[in-house]
Each structure stands twice: as C-alpha cells, then as structure tokens.
Amino acid sequence: MKCRSCGQTAAINMRHHKLALCREHYLEWIPEQTERFLHKYEMFSRDDRILVAVSGGKDSLALWDVLTRLGYSADGLYIGLGIDGGIGYSAESQRLAQAFADAHQLRLHVVDVAEIEGATIPDAAQLTHRGRDKPCSVCGLTKRHVMNRVARDGGYDVLATGHNLDDEAATLFGNTLSWSTGYLARQGPVLPAMAGGLARKVKPFCRFYERETAAYALLREIDYIYDECPFAVGATSIEHKETLNRLEAARPGAKLAFYLSFLEAKRNGAFPMEVREAPDGLQPCPRCGQPTSAPDACAFCRTWDKVRARRAAAQQPAAG
Ligand code: Q46
Numbered sequence: 001m002k003c004r005s006c007g008q009t010a011a012i013n014m015r016h017h018k019l020a021l022c023r024e025h026y027l028e029w030i031p032e033q034t035e036r037f038l039h040k041y042e043m044f045s046r047d048d049r050i051l052v053a054v055s056g057g058k059d060s061l062a063l064w065d066v067l068t069r070l071g072y073s074a075d076g077l078y079i080g081l082g083i084d085g086g087i088g089y090s091a092e093s094q095r096l097a098q099a100f101a102d103a104h105q106l107r108l109h110v111v112d113v114a115e116i117e118g119a120t121i122p123d124a125a126q127l128t129h130r131g132r133d134k135p136c137s138v139c140g141l142t143k144r145h146v147m148n149r150v151a152r153d154g155g156y157d158v159l160a161t162g163h164n165l166d167d168e169a170a171t172l173f174g175n176t177l178s179w180s181t182g183y184l185a186r187q188g189p190v191l192p193a194m195a196g197g198l199a200r201k202v203k204p205f206c207r208f209y210e211r212e213t214a215a216y217a218l219l220r221e222i223d224y225i226y227d228e229c230p231f232a233v234g235a236t237s238i239e240h241k242e243t244l245n246r247l248e249a250a251r252p253g254a255k256l257a258f259y260l261s262f263l264e265a266k267r268n269g270a271f272p273m274e275v276r277e278a279p280d281g282l283q284p285c286p287r288c289g290q291p292t293s294a295p296d297a298c299a300f301c302r303t304w305d306k307v308r309a310r311r312a313a314a315q316q317p318a319a320g
C-alpha cells in the first residue's frame with residue numbers, strides 16, 4: 001500500500017476514506033482534518049482559551065498535541081480519581097499526563113479528588129452504595145463538576161474532550177436503543193454553554209476512528225497509558241463498541257455514516273432540546289454555585305456530603 005500524497009510505503013490505510021498515508025503525511029492529515037472540524041462545527045477560535053480534559057490516554061494527549069501544534073491556546077486538566085485496580089491506574093496516568101505537559105512546556109491543572117473532597121472515587125462509591133462494584137456514576141458526576149469548576153474559575157471559554165468516533169457512535173447506539181431523547185438532544189460535537197456557568201463543551205476528535213487517534217499517538221511517539229480504567233471492563237459501552245466493530249468490518253464507513261446521519265437528522269430538527277434542559281430550568285446550587293435542576297443542593301454536593309458523613313460515622317469508635 002502506497003501513500004496517496006508521495007508514493008512512499010503507507011503507515012495507515014483508512015478503508016472508509018479510501019485513503020492510505022505514510023507517517024509524515026498522516027501526521028499532517030490529522031491536524032488538517034481537526035482544523036476542518038473545528039471550523040465546520042464552530043467549536044472555538046484562536047482567541048479562545050481552551051481547557052483540555054487530559055486522562056493520560058491516547059485520545060486526550062493526541063488532542064492536546066494537535067491543538068497546540070495548530071497554535072491554539074490550550075491548557076490541560078488532569079483529575080486524580082484515586083483508582084488503582086492493581087495496575088496503579090491513576091498514578092500512572094497522572095505521571096504520563098504530567099510528563100507530556102513538561103516535555104511540551106504546557107500548563108496542566110491537577111485536581112486530586114481525595115485531597116479536595118476527602119475520599120477517592122472507589123471509596124466514595126462504597127460509602128454511598130452508589131455502585132459498589134462500579135464507581136462510574138459517582139465518577140462521572142464528579143468529573144463533570146470538577147471540569148466545570150476549573151473551566152469557570154480559570155476563565156476558560158471552552159472545555160475540550162478527546163472523545164473519538166468509536167466513543168460517540170457507541171453512546172449514540174446506546175441512546176438510540178433506549179430512545180433517550182434527552183441524551184440524544186444533548187449529544188453532538190458541541191454542547192453550548194448554559195446560563196449559570198455550565199462551560200461550553202466540544203469534541204474535536206468526534207469524527208476520527210479510535211484506530212486513527214491511536215495511530216497518531218503512536219506515530220507521534222506520545223507516551224500514553226495503554227490500559228483503560230479497570231472499571232471500564234464489562235461496561236455496556238464496550239459491548240456496543242464490539243457490535244459496531246462487527247458492522248464496520250462488514251461495511252467500512254458504517255460507524256461514521258451512523259454518526260453523521262444522526263448529526264444531519266439533528267440539523268433537520270430531530271431531538272430538540274427538552275424544556276428541562278433549557279437554561280431557565282436550572283438555578284445555581286446554593287452550595288457550589290453550579291447550575292442544577294434540583295430544588296436545593298446539586299447532586300454533586302449531596303453525594304459528597306453523604307460520603308463525608310458516612311466516613312466520619314465509620315471512623316467513630318463503637319459505643320460502649
Ligand atoms: S467513569 Fe468508570 Fe470511567 Fe470513572 S470509574 Fe473508570 S470507567 S474513569 S470513563
């Protein structure tokens with residue numbers, strides 16, 4: 001297989017695009033395409049300050065790399081979840097995120113959940129019984145809160161995440177199987193900022209297949225954590241990815257077509273934002289100030305109050 005640009009041996013063949021490229025031209029193609037998506041979906045401009053959520057994995061580090069190479073002003077945010085899973089997952093992913101920031105002289109905000117909130121994510125899940133085996137609901141709630149807080153307090157215009165096409169197609173597949181119209185309304189390359197301080201969120205890599213972002217990270221020699229979070233094992237999103245991979249193998253481009261047809265349907269008015277998602281349906285949480293539809297404290301504040309209360313009770317010496 002030869003590179004379409006120069007005729008050298010290709011490093012990657014993208015059947016869905018009928019395009020093969022050598023290392024050099026692939027490392028140019030990914031940033032060019034990213035720039036095209038940034039404009040197409042009006043994600044942000046060169047004047048905006050961008051906060052990239054960095055997990056230490058290939059997608060987020062590749063995204064940070066591409067945005068800074070394109071000349072955007074992008075700082076990173078790493079959230080320490082305190083997940084070990086027998087592989088030192090959080091410690092290793094933080095080390096790699098920090099090493100990338102140092103090597104490229106970039107600014108990385110590090111927020112350690114246990115330091116600030118008093119418990120790691122797995123401990124918080126145990127204490128609240130909110131998913132004893134899988135702390136994903138506490139984890140997702142906490143990550144969303146921290147990302148918004150750092151974006152707001154740091155005066156960032158936009159929060160960028162490294163979700164790729166495989167992630168987006170799997171989410172779309174799950175939301176479609178259950179016809180979750182509220183989630184479908186909110187899914188897309190851009191989630192606009194909401195009154196009350198919910199940051200604008202964008203996914204510049206949403207049209208790249210996972211193997212394309214992995215190839216970019218490998219060819220660019222970015223050192224990233226290969227392991228997924230140990231709690232991701234057995235998640236339904238992984239089953240959905242496998243199903244979509246089978247479709248893709250039979251029909252190259254199926255995943256991209258699924259996602260792009262969804263975006264087109266949305267442009268044509270399918271899945272309008274539900275009323276409760278509208279900004280005036282939200283008010284600031286009296287505790288943390290983040291917008292919430294709850295009548296009093298937001299779900300984040302209530303959950304972590306419970307964690308701290310239960311932890312304190314568990315540490316009391318037994319009566320008698
Ligand atoms: S939610 Fe669950 Fe992820 Fe948190 S606990 Fe791990 S798998 S990191 S995307």
Ligand code: ZN
Pocket residue numbers: 003004005006007008021022023024025
């Ligand atoms: Zn080439």
Ligand code: ZN
Pocket residue numbers: 285286287288289290297298299300301302
């Ligand atoms: Zn709150």
